[in-house]
Amino acid sequence: MPRPPPDPGLYRKLVWLTAFRVVTVTVLLGGTAVVSWQEGGEADAVLAPIYALVVAGYAGSAVFAFALRRRAGLVPTAYAQIALDVLVAAGLVRITGGTDSVFLFLFALATVNGSVLLFRRGALTASALAVPAYLALALTQPGGVPGATAFGHAAAFVATAVLASYLAEQLRSTGELLAERESDLAVITALHEAVVQSMPGGLMTLDAAGAVTFANPAAEQMTGLPAAAARGRPAAELLPGFEPGAARDELEVVNARGERLRIGYSSFGLVTPAGAPIGTALVFQDLTRLREMEEAVQRSERLADLGRLAAGLAHELRNPLASMSGSIELLRGGAAASEEDRRLMDIVLREAARLNELVTGFLQFARPVPLRREGVDLACLLDETVAVFRHDPAAAGLELDTDLARTPVSCDPAQLRQVVWNLLVNAAQALDGREGGRRGRVAIRCRLDEVGGASFSVEDDGPGVPAAERERIFLPFHTTKDRGTGLGLSTVHRVIDAHGGRVTVDSPPGAGARFTVHLPPP
Numbered sequence: 001m002p003r004p005p006p007d008p009g010l011y012r013k014l015v016w017l018t019a020f021r022v023v024t025v026t027v028l029l030g031g032t033a034v035v036s037w038q039e040g041g042e043a044d045a046v047l048a049p050i051y052a053l054v055v056a057g058y059a060g061s062a063v064f065a066f067a068l069r070r071r072a073g074l075v076p077t078a079y080a081q082i083a084l085d086v087l088v089a090a091g092l093v094r095i096t097g098g099t100d101s102v103f104l105f106l107f108a109l110a111t112v113n114g115s116v117l118l119f120r121r122g123a124l125t126a127s128a129l130a131v132p133a134y135l136a137l138a139l140t141q142p143g144g145v146p147g148a149t150a151f152g153h154a155a156a157f158v159a160t161a162v163l164a165s166y167l168a169e170q171l172r173s174t175g176e177l178l179a180e181r182e183s184d185l186a187v188i189t190a191l192h193e194a195v196v197q198s199m200p201g202g203l204m205t206l207d208a209a210g211a212v213t214f215a216n217p218a219a220e221q222m223t224g225l226p227a228a229a230a231r232g233r234p235a236a237e238l239l240p241g242f243e244p245g246a247a248r249d250e251l252e253v254v255n256a257r258g259e260r261l262r263i264g265y266s267s268f269g270l271v272t273p274a275g276a277p278i279g280t281a282l283v284f285q286d287l288t289r290l291r292e293m294e295e296a297v298q299r300s301e302r303l304a305d306l307g308r309l310a311a312g313l314a315h316e317l318r319n320p321l322a323s324m325s326g327s328i329e330l331l332r333g334g335a336a337a338s339e340e341d342r343r344l345m346d347i348v349l350r351e352a353a354r355l356n357e358l359v360t361g362f363l364q365f366a367r368p369v370p371l372r373r374e375g376v377d378l379a380c381l382l383d384e385t386v387a388v389f390r391h392d393p394a395a396a397g398l399e400l401d402t403d404l405a406r407t408p409v410s411c412d413p414a415q416l417r418q419v420v421w422n423l424l425v426n427a428a429q430a431l432d433g434r435e436g437g438r439r440g441r442v443a444i445r446c447r448l449d450e451v452g453g454a455s456f457s458v459e460d461d462g463p464g465v466p467a468a469e470r471e472r473i474f475l476p477f478h479t480t481k482d483r484g485t486g487l488g489l490s491t492v493h494r495v496i497d498a499h500g501g502r503v504t505v506d507s508p509p510g511a512g513a514r515f516t517v518h519l520p521p522p
Contacts, residue, residue, distance in 0.1 A: 085110035115164035127161030224256030379404035430462035
């Protein structure tokens with residue numbers, strides 16, 4: 001029969017059995033001392049062997065304790081402990097009356113201890129030692145022992161060994177099965193934990209009252225709260241507008257970090273195997289970037305349609321506009337024109353020039369020039385553009401602050417300069433109308449992104465962009481300025497979109513506006 005694998009809990013059982021032996025020997029020592037005190041010196045001759053047996057028990061336990069400290073040779077140590085238990089039982093039985101001793105049960109106890117330590121092998125080993133030891137005591141006892149009595153005791157020891165070994169093996173198989181189930185459960189639990197923790201979408205579980213009981217890392221990221229802080233709070237507080245039981249819905253939330261997110265969610269009830277409701281599971285994800293992309297695509301489609309229409313219309317406007325301007329110039333230079341006529345003609349020419357500027361910008365927007373990419377340092381490009389803008393009348397009274405880090409990009413320098421110029425003009429126009437010499441501050445910064453791309457921002461401390469206007473500021477001809485054409489930000493969006501980048505706007509109420517341009521890696 002193949003030898004069974006070593007019991008991983010053998011060390012612990014040996015420690016407990018050693019401790020149990022020490023307690024038993026101590027109790028025996030205490031009882032012997034009490035008898036000695038009650039009987040006086042007359043019992044010393046009888047009790048002296050018990051004292052010797054107690055000393056032997058202590059000594060054996062000390063040896064085993066020392067051996068256990070090394071955690072080596074545990075199986076031989078277990079066999080030695082079984083042998084010691086049988087010898088102690090035999091010695092105590094011999095001292096206290098032989099086969100009539102009340103300590104005969106120690107042989108059975110040694111067998112049980114053996115089954116606990118080494119299962120069937122331990123029980124059979126203890127029985128193989130206990131039966132000969134008992135028969136030797138019976139044969140050497142003065143006056144002898146009836147054969148039936150000796151046979152009955154020996155058979156009881158063997159029966160104890162058989163029963164103990166059976167129970168020990170059942171315990172072993174049950175323990176192995178339990179360990180296997182625990183291992184499977186640990187694997188399933190670890191897999192479940194890994195799946196939940198690695199989900200890109202948020203997952204929260206709610207109790208019957210709608211309070212959060214669990215939140216995974218993605219949910220923590222989206223709500224801006226750690227799971228410990230979210231636990232116990234109503235889900236409707238973390239996700240305002242959330243309605244339990246919704247198959248699919250979206251809502252706009254502002255998380256604990258102040259970020260505005262577009263959240264898509266669905267929820268379903270949690271029930272026990274018996275069908276009793278125990279709460280709700282809420283699965284949600286951040287759709288902000290997706291919705292921004294959809295809006296950008298729709299905006300691009302609208303701009304493309306508008307551009308095709310505008311190209312034809314602008315072309316048709318420029319020819320008659322040029323004829324009108326030329327005719328007015330000739331009339332203005334004639335001798336018959338009065339001062340009042342010339343003043344009116346100047347107004348016509350000025351407005352015609354403005355209209356021509358609008359048509360030119362419209363044509364540039366509608367028929368963009370193909371990109372001519374080259375590697376440039378974004379910091380140098382921004383610095384040069386800002387230096388030119390400082391001398392423009394639009395920059396009068398402005399405080400221009402730059403914080404530019406070396407940032408290599410691949411772009412069309414001419415078109416990117418136009419983007420920067422338009423953003424600077426837009427910031428300057430946002431600061432018009434302030435009293436005093438200082439109109440306001442415009443900050444220009446550029447940095448490398450974490451993904452290897454680049455970004456730069458133009459920020460002013462003006463009144464900001466109202467929330468209702470943010471979705472329309474990149475549309476052509478949409479302007480909130482008195483004399484704005486509505487093409488500056490539209491051109492910015494078109495050029496950056498052609499570069500494969502994106503433009504974002506951050507404008508807290510009353511705290512100015514920051515336009516950030518994100519460019520892809522070179």
